[in-house]
Amino acid sequence: MTELFSDKFRALVPSYFEDEWVEEDGLSDDELADMLQGKDFDLPLALRDFYRAVGATEDIMEAFHFFWDPDELEIEDGFLLFLEDEDEQYTWGMRADQLDVPDPIVWRRNNVRGEWQSEEGTFSEYVLDLFAWVFEEDDES
Template identity: 85%
Template sequence: MTELFFDKFRNLVPRYFEDEWVEEDGLSELELAELLEGKELELPLALWEFYRAVGATEDIMEAFHFFWDPDELEVEDGFLLFLEDEDEQYTWGMRADQLDVPDPIVWRRNNARGEWQSEEGTFSEYVLDLFEWVFDEEEED
C-alpha cells in the first residue's frame, strides 16, 4: 500500500508534542484490520493512514474533538462518521458513496438539526488544519 498521507499525519507528533514519532503512536496493519473486523467498510486511504500513523495516540485522538476509534466507525445518514466535538453538537463524516476516493471531502452535521454541510476540504486537509487551529489557539492563550 502506498503511503501518501502517512508522513503528514506522523509529523503531528513532533510538531505538536515535541516528541519523536514511534511506531506505537499508530495502529499496526493487523490491529487496524482486527478493529474493523465485521464492519463492511473500506476506509479511504487518508483515514486508514491516519489511524496507522497516530491512531494509538490519545493526545491526538482526543485533542479538542474526539476521533472515533476504528471499531466505533459507523455509517449514518449516508455518511461514514469519524469525529465529534466535545459537546456532541457536531459530527463529521465523509459520504459513504465516496469511500473509494483516497482523500474524500469532509462534511459536518449539526446534530440538533440533522443538516450536513461541506467543510470544502479533504480529510487530510481538514485534519491538518484542525490540529493547527487547536494547537495554535492554545499557544495564543
C-alpha cells in the same frame, strides 16, 4: 504504509508534542484489521493512513474533538462518521458513496438540525488544519 498521507500524519507528533514519532503512535495493520472486523465498508486511504500513523496517540485522538476508534466507526445518514466535538453538537463524516476516493471531502452535521454541510476540504486537509487551529489556539492562551 502508504507514504502519500502517512508522513503528514506522523509529523503531527513532533510538530505539536515535541516528541519523535514512533511506530507505537499508530495502529498496526493487524490492530486496524481486528478493529474493523465485521464492518461492511472499507476506509478511504487517508483515513486508514491516519489510524496507522497516529491512531494509538491519545493526545491526538482526543485533542479538542474526539476521533472515533476504528471499531466505533459507523455509517449513518449516508455518511461514514469519524469525529465528534466535545459537546456532541457536531459530527464529522465523509459520504459513504465516496469511500473509494483516497482522500474524500469532509462534511459536518449539526446534530440538532440533522443538516450536513461540506467543510470544502479533503480529510487530510481538514485534519491538518484542525490540529493547526487547536494547537495555535492553545499557544495564544
